[in-house]
Amino acid sequence: MGIFYDEKNRIFKLDTPHTSYLMGVEDDFGYLLHYYYGPRLHGTDVSYLARTGEPPYTPDRNGRDKLSFLDSAPFEYPTGGVGDFRTHCLEVCTAAGHNAVEAGYRRHSIRKGKKSLPGLPATFGGEEDCTALTVTLADDVLGLEIDLEYTVFEDLDAITRSVCVRNTGAKEPVVYLTKVLSACLDMDDRDFELLTLHGSWARERIIQRLPLGKGRQGVFSERGETSHQAQPFLALLSPDATQTGGEVYAMHLVWSGNFEAQAEVDQFDQVRAVMGVGPYHFRWKLAAGESFQAPEVVMVYSRQGLGAMTRTFHDLYRNHLIRGQWKDKRRPVLLNSWEGAYFDFDTEKLLAMARAGAELGMEMLVMDDGWFGDRRDDNRALGDWFVNEKKLPGGLKRLADELNAMGMKFGIWMEPEMVSPDSDLYRAHPDWAIQVPGRRAGLCRNQYVLDLTRREVLEYVWGRIEAILTSANIEYVKWDMNRQLSDMGSFALDSDRQGELYHRYVLAVYELQERLCQRFPHVLLENCSGGGARYDPGMLYYSPQIWCSDDTDAIERLAIQEGTALVYPLGTMGAHVSACPNHTVGRTTPFETRGHVALAGTFGYELDSTRLTEEERAQIPGQIALYHRFNDLVRAGDYYRLASFRENHAFDCWQVTSKDRSAALVTYVQVLAGANRHSRRICLQGLDGSARYRLEGTDRVFGGDTLMYGGLPVEPMAGDHRSKLMILIIEK
Ligand code: GLA
Secondary structure, eight states: OEEEEETTTTEEEEEOSSEEEEEEEOTTTOOEEEEEEEEOOSOOOOGGGGOTTSTTSOTTTSSTTHHHHHTTSOBSSOBSSSSOOSOOSEEEEETTSOOOOOOEEEEEEEEESOOOOTTSOOOOOOTTTEEEEEEEEEETTTTEEEEEEEEEETTOSEEEEEEEEEEOSSSOSEEEEEEEEEEEEEEEOOSOEEEEEEEETTEEEEEEEEEOOSEEEEEEEOSSSSOSSBOSEEEEEOTTOOSSSBOEEEEEEEOSSOEEEEEEEOTTSEEEEEEEEOOTTOOEEEETTOEEEEEEEEEEEESBHHHHHHHHHHHHHHHHTOOSTTTTSOOOOEEESHHHHTTOOOHHHHHHHHHHHHHHTOOEEEEOSOOBTTOSSTTSOTTOOSBOTTTSTTHHHHHHHHHHHTTOEEEEEEOTTEEOSSSHHHHHOGGGBOOOTTSOOOOBTTBEEBOTTSHHHHHHHHHHHHHHHHHTTOOEEEEOOOOOOOSOOOTTSOGGGGGGHHHHHHHHHHHHHHHHHHHOTTSEEEEOBTTBTTOSHHHHTTOSEEEOOSOOOHHHHHHHHHHHHTTSOGGGEEOOEEOSSOTTTOOOOOHHHHHHHHTTSSOEEESOGGGOOHHHHHHHHHHHHHHHHHHHHHHHSEEEEEEOHHHHSSEEEEEEEOTTSSEEEEEEEEOSOOTTOOOEEEOOOSOOTTSEEEETTSSOEEEHHIIIIIOEEEOOOSSSSEEEEEEEEEOO
16 A cells, blocks of 8 residues: 655555556656556556657657647646647646646655645544645746645545645736546556446436447536536546456545536547546635645445445545544434424423433434524524524423433534525625625525635624523534525625635635534534435544435335445434325335335434324334444444345345344345245345354354355235344354
């Protein structure tokens, strides 16, 4: 593991346990070319892979046909305006209106440990487990320097990259950056397939896998947040890639705003994958002496299919991205008031719900939307972060104290980034909303977005958060964000900086959440955005869990949680048992199935606990006991996707195995019953092949290898939407 520089051949080699990544400086112009990313190599003699001596370049050193060189050489960080006509990473506009930028190698440094990125979320690591490389490129005509930053981790097949652009002031007093992506990966196409995650409100992160065709394809967001519609993730797969075999090149962006993730197949069947902050309405004024830090991209290569890729992301995010006191802790079993009461609650109602929940083993009441200002419905009062004493006489303190007295913790919902037109805050400060002067800004859920890039707005919002969180014993915050950004205009930014608003907005959200983490380190923060519209690695840096989707139906959740768990650790997925018929889709599923599906995430309840049936009341203590028994395994174990209802239209199955392979929890959901069927054999994964495992609750003992290659028989159940947990414990 580590990073090496072959000085003679000017080649950089980045090694992870099973992969190598090589790039080098080309002789004629000093371009930094990408040579190789794949299974681990011994040597560095790979520069021939860049084909610099082959047609279509002119072999007599490329000068005469510089454009054909630029348009087909594999670049580490391609720039725009000088002849690389493929999608590129860096685009500028000078004061004179020119867009050409061309960068060559200047210097580099290799060191132990990983630098943090100013103002941005990023993976972290110490000198004992990380090695980092900075390669500095420069455009001397513009006086720009570009730092390409790479990190490898001691025990993970992941490489992280980020980019910092500096205006040295040597040539231009101001350069406008119009596109700064964070990573590029140039390779030959190998009939790759492109895997991306798509969705909408209530059906986020559904997996799509399509052949990679010629031209540009990919995903993006221009909504100011990463969005329900797309995830800042892409993977290139060999056509034979499955959960257990085949090649996967994956990229994921640690960012929570507009993004672009593209793969392009060019005229020579080369593929270029790029990822970074979305260039839509992006124009960053970079004055002399200033620098712009672009966010981080995580790259994972796997030769053991998607499953190995998933487990690398899980380990990386669990150990090197998620922070704080709750990182490795079992979370309290919460009872969220939203689907149980919506806006219709007062202290007495909440206490009654809490009492009923506490009796069954629930540990925290989360008071969702509706507790502040005149918030009777979702048409008003966002921004008025003052307790509604009519609903909650005695305020949050009385409620928290009474909850604590019955042994329950207390959590609240907030949506600090927003303002309703019908609010005292908006009436006092209409200019605090993001808007284009003279144009009526579009509403979404009847609300506007606060211009957090203005210091006075950010300080006001922070002041309210701080006042509320210090007013009572609040141990959890659900931070919501229920609309996309549009009508982009800030009263505080000069005209030549309006193109920074999308970006500065995200930085301001990060600043607020960082303050919350520092000032209230004991508070468990759960991010949320109309369900899972801001489920991204950026938010994970601040909150160890994120509300996965407003769709709490157990069957709909199968595909949502499958897509989410493809990259995110199970312990990050907000998942609740809710009432039936389900409020989003009207489906009725067994209470047991709802519990089993929610156990794959954070686990909790979101229903009116005072209106449970006897049967439900009888089941809840058992569900909570399962949570306490298995959550450490679910949070920290290795996840294997065994079958997908999305693909087979009949059943879903996943497994979590402890790191020491002594225990495995298999969750099986029979979505549709079938007539006249015998048992299904499910091949497990990741067990100790030479060990023997007992199927709990039976006297059956299986060899680990038998379970993996012969399979575990699962008997059919009567009825649709049924589920079962199978627990395998190693025999000593
Ligand atoms: C969003 C969230 C829900 C709930 C409501 C409250 O939609 O995703 O869980 O908190 O807001 O308004």
